[in-house]
Amino acid sequence: MNAVDFSRSPHRRLNLLTGEWLLVSPHRALRPWQGQTENIGGDGRPEYDSTCYLCPGNQRAGGEKNDTYDSTFVFTNDYSALLEHTPVVETCEENLLKSVSEPGICRVICFSPRHDLTIAQMEVAEIRGVVDLWHDQFKELSEKPEINYVQIFENKGAAMGCSNPHPHGQIWAQHHIPTEPGKELAQMQRYYSRHGRTLLQDYLAVELRQQKRIVCRNESFVALVPYWATWPFELLILATNHHPNLLTLSNQERTDLAAIIGEVTVKYDNLFHTEFPYSAGLHQAPTDLADHPEWDLHMHFYPPLLRSASVKKFMVGYELLCGPQRDITPESSAELLRNLSSVHYTLEEQSEIG
Structure with a gap:
């Protein structure tokens, strides 16, 4: 059998967390590109916006007034997708049309009182405040008997x-x-039952040996482009020690999580000199009172940008009809991100001017 160079030839990669396959077509990345490549900076927002319903002291659309907070702030979403006191009822029409009601709670977390910042522009101590609030909210919500899963996430940018x-x-x-955490749960349980070890700890050991897809790391966390990444600059943050959720992190590990989130988001902004959009979220063990020794805390970053600040990847054609596909290999994406500065580009520009 002839050897195949997977860095140049079409191939499929298995997503260990979902059990689904991804088509990788690295040869397509060599095709000529004549599209947009411009950088787009920030929009010069003020520190405080009197019309913003998230700024301190301002009135929200639902009529409530925000606290005059000076760090983080959390409130129940005025237009929640889930309602806490919804009774659990199942229906099934003609043995095919099945529905089940879904009680839940939706909250909004303001990361900073400053309207003009993003996570990438915050100090590690400020991001640590966000991590602490995530911890406290997860603890409170996970203790509610009707809650079996808690999803913490951020959508950054109009593109998301x-x-x-x-x-x-x-x-x-x-x-x-x-659905998505459910897929991961099934994969993790299957692997743990076979090997007596966690899937993500074993996967991280492979990544640390190969060093091909690592972007950055500290004592407690590693940020990498997963072997099965779908989005061009997708990232996965993994803990170096086993943790099912935020509650088992030490004081230092919380700081290290804040630090690596800050470093990752700075590299994102530096890639195209723009406020890099993404959806990011923590996947933690279900809170269904069952033991979950198979689960490792991890954080996904799904950014849409492909070649510049305005050129995005969309799921179209083959991807909608068959499955996900990417051109640039995860190894190439990791190398590009790894080699970027960990100092935000706006600060470097200011130092050059000065």
Whole structure:
């Protein structure tokens, strides 16, 4: 059998977390590109915006007034996708049309009182405040008997459907385990039952040996482009020690998580000199009162940008009809991100001017 160079030839990669396959076509990355390559900087937002419903002291659309907060701030979403007191009811029409009600809680977290910042522009101590709030919210929500899964996430940028640039994220806590974490749970349980070890700890050991897809790391966390990455600059943050959720992190590990989130988001912004859009979220063990020795805390970053600040990847054609596909290999993406500065490009530009 002839050897195949997977860095140049079409091939499929298995997503260990979902059990699904991805088509990789690295030869397509060599085709000529005559599209946009411009950089787009920030929009010069003020530190405080009197019209912003997330800024301190301002009135929200639902009529409530924000606290005059000076660090982080959390409130129940005025237009929640989930409602806490929804009764659990199942229906099935003609043995085919099945529905089940979904009680839950949706909260909004403001990362900073400053309207003009993003996570990438915050100090590690400020991001640590966000991590601490994530921890406290997860603890509170996970203790509610009707809540079996807590999803903490951030949509950054208009490209990801974020309608307000004020730095913020969300928490959706619900009765049933959602689809994507459910896929990961099945894969993790299957691997743990066979090997007596966790899937992600074994996977991280492989990545640390190969060093091909590592972007950055510290004592407690590693950021890498996963072997099965779908999005051009997708990242996965993994803990070097086994943790099912935020509650088992030490004080230093919380700081290290804040630090690596800060470093990753700075590299993203530096890639195209823009406020790099993404959807990011923590995947933690379900809160269904079952033991989950198979689960490792991890964080996904799914950014849409492909070749510049305005050229995005979309799921179209083959991807909608068959499955995900990418051109640039995860190894190439990791190398590009790894070699970027960890100092935000706006600060470097200021030092050059000075």
